[in-house]
Amino acid sequence: MSCQRTQELIHGYLDGELDLARSLELEQHIHECEICARAYRGHTTLRSSLKNDSLYYRAPENLKKRIQSSLRKEARTEVSSLGFGWRWLTLGASLAFMLLIGVAVWRLVPRSTSPYGNELLAQEVVSDHVRSLQIPGHLTDVLSSDQHTVKPWFDGKVDFAPSVKDFAGQDFRLYGGRLEYLNNRAVATLIYQRRLHYINLFIWPAEQAGSTGEVMSQRQGYNLIHWTDSGMNYWAISDLNSVELREFARLVRQGQ
Amino acid sequence: MQQRNKLVSFEEAVLPHLDAAYNLAHWLTRNDTDAEDVVQEAYLRAFRFFGGFHGADGRSWLLSIVRNTCYTWMQHNRSPELRVPVDDELHEIESTDLNPEALLLQRADTLMVRQALKELPVEFREVLVLRELEEMSYRDIANITNLPLGTVMSRLARGRKRLQLALTNQIHAEVLS
Numbered sequence: 001m002s003c004q005r006t007q008e009l010i011h012g013y014l015d016g017e018l019d020l021a022r023s024l025e026l027e028q029h030i031h032e033c034e035i036c037a038r039a040y041r042g043h044t045t046l047r048s049s050l051k052n053d054s055l056y057y058r059a060p061e062n063l064k065k066r067i068q069s070s071l072r073k074e075a076r077t078e079v080s081s082l083g084f085g086w087r088w089l090t091l092g093a094s095l096a097f098m099l100l101i102g103v104a105v106w107r108l109v110p111r112s113t114s115p116y117g118n119e120l121l122a123q124e125v126v127s128d129h130v131r132s133l134q135i136p137g138h139l140t141d142v143l144s145s146d147q148h149t150v151k152p153w154f155d156g157k158v159d160f161a162p163s164v165k166d167f168a169g170q171d172f173r174l175y176g177g178r179l180e181y182l183n184n185r186a187v188a189t190l191i192y193q194r195r196l197h198y199i200n201l202f203i204w205p206a207e208q209a210g211s212t213g214e215v216m217s218q219r220q221g222y223n224l225i226h227w228t229d230s231g232m233n234y235w236a237i238s239d240l241n242s243v244e245l246r247e248f249a250r251l252v253r254q255g256q
Numbered sequence: 257m258q259q260r261n262k263l264v265s266f267e268e269a270v271l272p273h274l275d276a277a278y279n280l281a282h283w284l285t286r287n288d289t290d291a292e293d294v295v296q297e298a299y300l301r302a303f304r305f306f307g308g309f310h311g312a313d314g315r316s317w318l319l320s321i322v323r324n325t326c327y328t329w330m331q332h333n334r335s336p337e338l339r340v341p342v343d344d345e346l347h348e349i350e351s352t353d354l355n356p357e358a359l360l361l362q363r364a365d366t367l368m369v370r371q372a373l374k375e376l377p378v379e380f381r382e383v384l385v386l387r388e389l390e391e392m393s394y395r396d397i398a399n400i401t402n403l404p405l406g407t408v409m410s411r412l413a414r415g416r417k418r419l420q421l422a423l424t425n426q427i428h429a430e431v432l433s
Contacts, residue, residue: 011413015387017394041358046420049361049369050388059278063292064271067299074303075263135297137329181304 001029006036014043118215118226121235124182126219129200129237132178132191139198140176140191150177154188162188162203162232165255172199172248182235192248199238199248206233214249216242225249266306269314270299276315276390277322283385284326286374298325316392320400323382330378337378357424364423368430372422380415383408 001009006029012018013026030037132139142153151164157179166174175191180202187204209231216225223242226235227249234252238245277298282291298321302309309317330337364372373381386397398405 008413011409011416015394015412038358042361042420043416045358045361046416046423047388049364049366050373050384052366052369054366055370055373056275056389057279057282057291059274059295060288060292063278063295064274066292067271067274067296068267070296070300071263071266071303074300075260135293137294137325137332138297139332140328141324143328143331 001025003029003033003036006030006033007039010036010040010043014040014047121183122217122219122224125200125202125224125235125237126222128180128182128189128202129222130220132180132189132200133198139178141178143176145174145176147174150174150190153177154179158186158188158204160188160205160232162190163255164190165252167192167248167251167255170247170251171195172251183233194238194240194244194248197238197240199236199240199245201252202233202235202237204233206231214246214253216246218242227253229253262306263303266303269309270302270306270318273315273318277318279389280319280322280382280385281326283373283381283389284323284378285329290329294325294329295322298322301325313396316396316400319386319390320402323400360424360427361420363427368423368426372419372426375422376415376418380411380418383411384415384419387412 006026009018009022009026013023018026030040142150144150144153145166145168147164147166151162154162154164154177164174164177168174171194173193175193175198178189178191180187180189182202183204185204187202190201190203192199192201206228208228210228211230212228214225214227216223218224222237222239223245224235224237225242225245225248226233228234234249236245236249236252238248240248274295277295278291281294281298282288285291285294298318302318302321305321311317373384376384382401383397386392386400392400394405394408397403398408401408403411
């Protein structure tokens with residue numbers, strides 16, 4: 001075995017990843033060659049100085065408690081959005097709602113939307129948006145302004161192919177993508193940036209094909225806009241003013 | 257009820273690896289508070305994706321999520337570390353003359369080793385931490401870092417070389433001056 005080959009294989013040997021035959025060859029070489037023996041001693045010395053317990057950072061006591069309590073909170077929100085409790089509640093609410101229609105106030109209610117379902121969804125959209133900005137590093141899973149990087153990133157992560165477009169020319173710069181849980185399913189999330197404002201755009205397949213008009217609303221100071229295009233649901237949220245958010249929605253719709 | 261079971265089995269599979277998660281996060285973020293935030297966020301992500309976890313090795317699975325969360329954190333904070341990616345094709349000159357004396361290396365104390373490892377570029381630091389501190393196999397490291405096996409090996413070799421050089425330079429400067 002040559003010196004060069006030995007220097008290459010020495011790490012595999014050190015890490016116990018080398019097969020027996022080559023290990024024996026290498027030992028033989030180290031035995032005979034002082035230069036390679038010296039390299040080997042250098043590596044073992046480095047290893048033993050790294051095998052020092054004080055280099056290992058152990059989690060502080062309170063971190064476990066913090067995590068456990070945030071997990072409980074998370075489990076509870078999953079229950080409330082997935083579990084039976086809410087389903088009965090929404091069923092009850094819809095029944096009451098239908099009763100109201102019976103009492104002939106139906107004219108006051110927009111027909112194309114289902115306010116109770118959207119009400120919950122809007123709440124989820126707002127919490128996701130706030131969370132994405134609050135927690136460091138949560139905003140994007142893939143950070144790229146290149147639509148050809150962001151689009152394939154969703155492959156295999158969601159069961160549909162969201163269309164991804166950059167609108168940097170119109171000053172809505174594509175910032176990245178993220179996987180999010182919304183409406184009881186994995187949804188594709190695109191993040192756009194306009195000046196200092198971030199827009200989260202959530203996309204997932206709708207139950208019915210077809211398209212609907214844009215619906216705008218406001219919640220906790222955020223502007224929300226949602227619509228359906230060729231069987232896909234779109235929800236955009238931002239602290240951006242409503243005029244510009246509507247402009248963003250139009251760009252997305254034209255870009256489909 | 258189902259959620260309670262999910263929580264219990266998640267905690268059983270993943271919570272025992274909290275130290276490993278924190279150790280990796282700390283070496284990557286190089287900061288106490290950031291490491292705590294990243295680990296907490298990683299556990300939440302892991303919990304959401306727990307339905308997709310069918311493997312036996314909770315530690316590797318968790319560490320890959322911790323690593324991803326760390327990188328997102330670094331990108332979000334525009335860490336200068338991510339601006340210069342290492343060139344894995346580059347073959348550093350393997351001069352045998354540069355092999356430092358083991359005796360000299362023995363003079364390195366914990367503080368020196370910690371500092372040298374901390375200053376290593378993140379690409380080398382992460383494979384060294386996983387290998388030397390976490391004692392993971394090449395295969396596991398490749399899975400966690402999403403790198404080909406060959407790249408893991410060459411980064412380990414180059415990382416060790418750099419670490420040794422940094423340490424001997426330091427010793428020359430401090431001890432022998």
